[in-house]
Amino acid sequence: MKLVEACLGLAALILVARLVQIQIVEHEHYEWIANNQHTGDYLEKAKRGVILDRNGKPLALNQPCYEIAVHKRLVEDLAKTGERLARVLQRDKSEVLHALDKPSPFVVVGRRVPAEQAHTIQMMRLPGVTITEMSERIYPLNEKLAQVLGFVGIDGKGLSGVEYAFDRYLKGHDGLRVVQRDALGKKVMPVYAATEEEKDGDTLVLTIDxxxxxxxxxxxxxxxxxxxxxxxxxxxxxxxxxxxxxxxxxxxxxxxxxxxxxxxxxxxxxxxxxxxxxxxxxxxxxxxxxxxxxxxxxxxxxxxxxxxxxxxxxxxxxxxxxxxxxxxxxxxxxxxxxxxxxxxxxxxxxxxxxxxxxxxxxxxxxxxxxxxxxxxxxxxxxxxxxxxxxxxxxxxxxxxxxxxxxxxxxxxxxxxxxxxxxxxxxxxxxxxxxxxxxxxxxxxxxxxxxxxxxxxxxxxxxxxxxxxxxxxxxxxxxxxxxxxxxxxxxxxxxxxxxxxxxxxxxxxxxxxxxxxxxxxxxxxxxxxxxxxxxxxxxxxxxxxxxxxxxx
The missing domain is CATH 3.40.710.10 (DD-peptidase/beta-lactamase superfamily)
Incomplete structure (x- = not known):
């Protein structure tokens, strides 16, 4: 009997010691783990600088667009969701379903989606479908001045012409913010802290008329x-x-x-x-x-x-x-x-x-x-x-x-x-x-x-x-x-x-x-x-x- 009491006392002492270690000695470490499960760093994209002619007329601008993605674990009927998205995005149904068939739990099914289509998808309230605002580079003159202006890639980086030569000025600097997120890692709460403010890109004025x-x-x-x-x-x-x-x-x-x-x-x-x-x-x-x-x-x-x-x-x-x-x-x-x-x-x-x-x-x-x-x-x-x-x-x-x-x-x-x-x-x-x-x-x-x-x-x-x-x-x-x-x-x-x-x-x-x-x-x-x-x-x-x- 005394042996049992001694064992129970020892166990209690160990438990107390562990609680002291967790709550006092290692308090900051476990607080970091808890916070990290519910918060994350969110990249705040800088806006690319615009390009103007010598008289201030636009040559390269940014236009809002949207990215449509699917969290497959939150979707009950992938085929039905894929068909509905394909109709709105005006894409072939088989193409969208093939993308959803990939092993990744998170699939992007639409990039550079116009605001009208994004709004339609939003009103459909499809479970597991997310809409993220992005930015698209547009060139009002189309083929005119195209070689000189160049263009940007899907990541927003300049790939040719002025866009490439002056990318360091145009791209700006992305910001970093701390956000609350759900179990899937998706941002669900507004930003409540900023570790680095974003800086939009510079405006480039060309000698071109x-x-x-x-x-x-x-x-x-x-x-x-x-x-x-x-x-x-x-x-x-x-x-x-x-x-x-x-x-x-x-x-x-x-x-x-x-x-x-x-x-x-x-x-x-x-x-x-x-x-x-x-x-x-x-x-x-x-x-x-x-x-x-x-x-x-x-x-x-x-x-x-x-x-x-x-x-x-x-x-x-x-x-x-x-x-x-x-x-x-x-x-x-x-x-x-x-x-x-x-x-x-x-x-x-x-x-x-x-x-x-x-x-x-x-x-x-x-x-x-x-x-x-x-x-x-x-x-x-x-x-x-x-x-x-x-x-x-x-x-x-x-x-x-x-x-x-x-x-x-x-x-x-x-x-x-x-x-x-x-x-x-x-x-x-x-x-x-x-x-x-x-x-x-x-x-x-x-x-x-x-x-x-x-x-x-x-x-x-x-x-x-x-x-x-x-x-x-x-x-x-x-x-x-x-x-x-x-x-x-x-x-x-x-x-x-x-x-x-x-x-x-x-x-x-x-x-x-x-x-x-x-x-x-x-x-x-x-x-x-x-x-x-x-x-x-x-x-x-x-x-x-x-x-x-x-x-």
Missing amino acids: RVVQVIAEEELDAAVAKYHAKGGSVVVLNPRSGEILAMASRPGFDANQAPKRAPNAWRIRPITDIFEPGSTFKIVTMMAALADSIKKPNDIVFCENGQYKLFGQTINDPEKHGWLSVRDVLKYSSNIGIAKIAQEVGKRRLFQAARSLGFGNKTGIDLPGEVSGILKNPTEWSRFSVAAIAYGHEVAVTPLQVAMAYAAVANGGKLMKPGIVKEIRTPEGERVFQFRPQKIRTVMNEKTAAVLRDILRQVVESGTGQMARVEGLDVAGKTGTAQKPLQDRPGYSDNKFVASFVGFFPAKQPRLLVFVDLDEPFPVHSGGHVAAPTFRKIVTRLMEVWSPPPV
């Missing part, structure tokens, strides 16, 4: 259709500051449907795709010859009546010319004349001039995927290379490189860094970045630039660029027509061309520059007859919006 962008894209579409081209691009910029006002290319895609298109369509072609420029590259030789006083505008060059043999190869001109002045070599776009001038300039000075104008280097624009183009070192040139490069063969450039090189002529000799972002603002309105024009280097003096501007004005007035003339406006520019290199062997195609035109206005004090190229137009293929008229149409429409053009 939405009106200019729409005009550029509409006229590019019309030109691609009219001339049966594979594609093309347009760049509109302020030559003084380097601000990009429009950047368009075809083929394109709808940014709202980006995942349905192959990644090849996402490329920002004016900075990722290279081509042999043809006669627009003649500005390089002309700049070097005039700047170094190798030639004067009124010096004359014999253009061999349209055909010239050099180092075993034949250079042809579209029109036969005898003696031409240096200015007329550019005005009438003589390959022979520019090749002869380049021989006097020499390969090292020609290379240096091309580099100085930005060819062979990235422009530095804040967009992903830019390439440098191809400009080989003179040690790799053949004896014929000086002539070929002078009229835009044996080199490869991007549309933006050509535009920035001509911008240097337009602004008096300064190669500018192109800008795509005008400013970045926090949700509170604090400006964290503001665009300022950035000169990369001076490539020629104002005198040389003025002479070139005058010659380019004559190109449009009475030379190969006459179809770029705009009534009441003093336009300067240059045509380009380049045979495309063969893909399977050395040489050039006889029926595949890239037609281009780059021009600026007013000629004496340029405020806007427009570059146009069309890939494989047919049957008309010259820059003067394909790209120049497209330039004219774009500029004519711009002048209906702006008169005079803005600074």
Whole structure:
């Protein structure tokens, strides 16, 4: 009997000791376990920053949407619930039932569900069905500016274009809150504590002008259709500051449907795709010859009546010319004349001039995927290379490189860094970045630039660029027509061309520059007859919006 009493006393003592340990010594530990069973950390998603054009017009916005999910353990009849959800979500019944057949106890059956459908499901009060508010990225311009803007993935992260390049500013920082939850871990009570406040993303204001962008894209579409081209691009910029006002290319895609298109369509072609420029590259030789006083505008060059043999190869001109002045070599776009001038300039000075104008280097624009183009070192040139490069063969450039090189002529000799972002603002309105024009280097003096501007004005007035003339406006520019290199062997195609035109206005004090190229137009293929008229149409429409053009 005494032994039993002793055992009971010992047990009681142990129990008391354990209670003391639990309630006093390990009180905080067990309190944490209890709280953790009924509370949890809840991620409060930050709102992604919006993207606006230079005038505050929306380019990328957030739209509320909903996610529909099913807690299978709380559903009595999965088949019936699946059928009802499929009808509202306008999805195939078998597809929804297949998703519910997965072993997971929690299944998402609808993402990015519109508010109307979510409200209908809410009114149905289906047991085990949850509705969670989300956010969907939308692009009001659809296919317009799509490559530049890019798009976001299902997780809200930027995957291409501006959305990718400036994701760190746009994404913000998610918050963390403590919430009460049920046995399945679902949040059932409002937030009652916050460990970290969310911070919405910054607002991104681009240098793009939405009106200019729409005009550029509409006229590019019309030109691609009219001339049966594979594609093309347009760049509109302020030559003084380097601000990009429009950047368009075809083929394109709808940014709202980006995942349905192959990644090849996402490329920002004016900075990722290279081509042999043809006669627009003649500005390089002309700049070097005039700047170094190798030639004067009124010096004359014999253009061999349209055909010239050099180092075993034949250079042809579209029109036969005898003696031409240096200015007329550019005005009438003589390959022979520019090749002869380049021989006097020499390969090292020609290379240096091309580099100085930005060819062979990235422009530095804040967009992903830019390439440098191809400009080989003179040690790799053949004896014929000086002539070929002078009229835009044996080199490869991007549309933006050509535009920035001509911008240097337009602004008096300064190669500018192109800008795509005008400013970045926090949700509170604090400006964290503001665009300022950035000169990369001076490539020629104002005198040389003025002479070139005058010659380019004559190109449009009475030379190969006459179809770029705009009534009441003093336009300067240059045509380009380049045979495309063969893909399977050395040489050039006889029926595949890239037609281009780059021009600026007013000629004496340029405020806007427009570059146009069309890939494989047919049957008309010259820059003067394909790209120049497209330039004219774009500029004519711009002048209906702006008169005079803005600074």
